Amino acid sequence: MEEKEGKVAIVTGGSRGIGRAISQELAGVGYHVFVNYKSNRAAAEETLESIRRAGGDGEAVAFDVTMGEETISAVNEMHARFNRIDVLVNNAGITADGLFALMPEKDWDSVITTALKGFYNVTKPVLGKMLRKKRGAIVSLSSLAGLIGNRGQANYSAAKAGLISASRAVAREVARLGVRVNVVAPGLIETEMIAKAPVATIKEMIPMARIGEPEEVARVVRFLCSEDASYITGEVVSVNGGMY
Ligand code: NDP
Secondary structure (H helix, E strand, O other): HHHOOEEEEOOOOEEEEEEEEHHHHHOOOOOOEEEEEEOHHHHHHHHHHHHHHHHOOEEEEEEEOOOOHHHHHHHHHHHHHHOOOOOEEEEOOOOOOOHHHHHHHHHHHHHHHHHHHHHHHHHHHHHHHHHHHOOEEEEEOOOHHHHHOOOHHHHHHHHHHHHHHHHHHHHHHHHHHHHEEEEEEEEOOOOHHHHOOOOOHHHOOOOOOOOHHHHHHHHHHHHHHHHHHHOOOEEEEEOOOOOO
């Protein structure tokens, strides 16, 4: 645990849901966690309070991952605080579900932009700093949808599959330069994102017959960020109760 003392992590969309659990998990093993959010400051503050209550440390940072300039400035400011970024978790994501035949262009664009432009906007400046130190771990949140293609989620499935391929490509590019790049693909996890999902029907399809908890995803992210995962890169880890 001491090994992570003084280390710095950025968690995009770290204010709620899975991102909150990841922020708590990383803070719990000693990372100073930059908890990113887009608009809900109260949720980010709540996350930070829980982190501090547990003896951890961090701060809330607002930026919209789809906005290039805004994101680069935020990354530079976060980096300047400690002159290091050890871990990046690309967790921010949205859904805008609907059958493809009826899908408005804005729903296609917003979901893909948040996932993939977001990946580009945040990962590129962070990676530059990690490469200079020849050290770092990046984990991005994909989804079961990105592996199988969910009905009613063509936009989300494309976005999440894109994250997998982008991560694998970058992983190959930087593997010998000390930076590991991995992906976690959750199934159905109890957060606000699934509020409108037909949970009862989906539960029938889950071999473990239950929805996952954000902490069950967060622990895998923490592992992939840790030295215990020192020989793992370009990997996709499913956390889905046996669904796929
Ligand atoms: P939530 O909807 O609960 O939380 C989303 C988080 O992302 C919030 O912190 C939100 O901040 C932030 N966010 C959204 N858009 C932006 C943006 N443009 N810039 C910065 N932050 C943004 O999502 P979950 O916790 O459920 O999901 C987290 C990740 O896990 C997502 O990538 C999701 O696709 C993935 N996932 C989730 C599953 C599930 O079943 N819940 C299953 C598989 C994958 P704010 O509140 O300020 O807008």
